[in-house]
Amino acid sequence: MTDRFTIGSLHDSASSYRLPVGDGSAIIILAIFIIVVVSIPKFDLAGALAFAAIPLLLFTAAPVQLAPILKRLVIVSPFIAFMAAGNLFLDRATALTIASVSITGGMISATVIVLKTLLTLSTLLWLMAVMPFHRFGTALRSLGVPEVFVTQLLLVYRYSFLLAEEAGMMQKARDLRSFDGHGKGPVVTAKLIGSLLIRTTARAERIYMAMNARGFRTALAEQRPALALKANDLAAVAIAGTLFGLIRYLF
């Protein structure tokens, strides 16, 4: 498995970037964008291409690092490539002929699948690159997501990097003691994961005691209250929705 924690943090480049719209409305706009892109018919290459204008605008306007985003897109591509290849091989009927070169329906629908993937995922990763996760949590609260789930997300995010480091050290220690692949099978690995689990629960107890001492009861909401969506946030959503609808209609 590729070590996903070593491919660079999305937040390195633009963590303090201030969006021209509120965080809650940015999430809604992203959701509308994704739904509109996904609704593009399977042979509509021009329609999918037109929507590339949105990520292009975002990536040129905000200074985010491209390398971590591109690496993530490459890592997730095998399944999409397989599904696109399925269309390529199964739909061989000639859709159009240009200068005696036959272009099949599968070629077009496969390209649309890949394009849609790049559009939706790159936009999502862009938003995560410019919006620190604590702001994302506050935005989710303003959108009415249950506090239990928001607290859960913030805690998972906070501790995933910490535990990943610990798991990396355990794996390195095992690999250093392994010769000719011995000790890397499922039996030893299960014990290693079990040890990590025991360490994790012990860590959870320490964290709870420390948080409890600082006033934590069952949720993190007291520290970061939700901000309700304002009229200009709703206006931004309406404008963006109209723009996406217009692009979808025109192309």
Place this chain on the structure above:
Amino acid sequence: MHMSDALLSPVVGGTFWAVSAGMIGWSARKTAADSDGSKTVLMGVLGAFVFAAQMINFTIPGTGSSGHIGGGLLLAVLLGPWRAFITLASVLVIQALFFADGGLLALGCNIFNMAFIPAFIAWPFIYRPIAGSGDSPVRLATASIAAATLGLLAGAFSVVLQTTMSGISDLPFNTFMLFMLPIHAAIGITEGVLTWGVLAFIRSTEPGLLQTTSEIRAPKTGFVTASLFVAALAIGGTLSWFASSNPDGLEWSIAKVTGKEELASPDEHAHELLAGLQEQAAILPDYDFRHTDNQATSPNSPVNVGTSFSGIAGSLMVLLLSGAAGLLFRNRRNNSEAATQS
């Protein structure tokens, strides 16, 4: 096994989003009722543990390839269904947001396939009845392997159904099933063996960790059946609504008023004149190129060659404009920031 945005139709994606969001809301209510802050922290840290555990690879005997634990069933055993569902859903959200696994619209499908199924089907109906108190190593092994394998197979079956219902992929249902099920059966057995190994290790070293879930009541069969029934009803209802052969509201209204489903173009001199002017002035008249011999289209083709070309040309123009607008926006922002600092 993450479902992807690009393979989903908005109807299927949206419906599973609604079902999964409803389940998160319900599970959040169930866990909020138990106001134990230590469990809140435990859930958060165990969610992070899943990421960490996935980093530890092992060699699959006889194949030379490597794999890692998924962790869905393990969390269900450690936390019980409601808390495991919330924890797994949060892991899937983080995976979608930061590692681009699946995408935002596909999140609903992924939460259903990889959180609902292990927490509300595999654990209560397969693992728990077989494992019992967990004292018997044979029963623990059988329960782990059976629950992990059947849970993963159910998830894979769900992916095939969601893809087929969306109609974006050309892979036929049977072919896709033949491809997905054997692979996921093998992954499921491996996951089961690893889960059993971890649980056996925990039982021998920290048995207290496993005692908490033995007191948790399993979700009632009626609740799970009702959830699945609601999902099926929502999907079936929404799909049939979209696939309706009856005229839509606008067509119905027009038909009522005019007796026809579509309005005829106005046959007026001014309209003809304007249309003629538009034809003369437009770069891409009628959003189409005139067909030439070099650009033939199959009679059954779903692709209109002219519309495609002019559409692509138009799209490229929009791309250029948006790139330029983005650069202008960035320069303006940099200038205003520099002015503020000075």
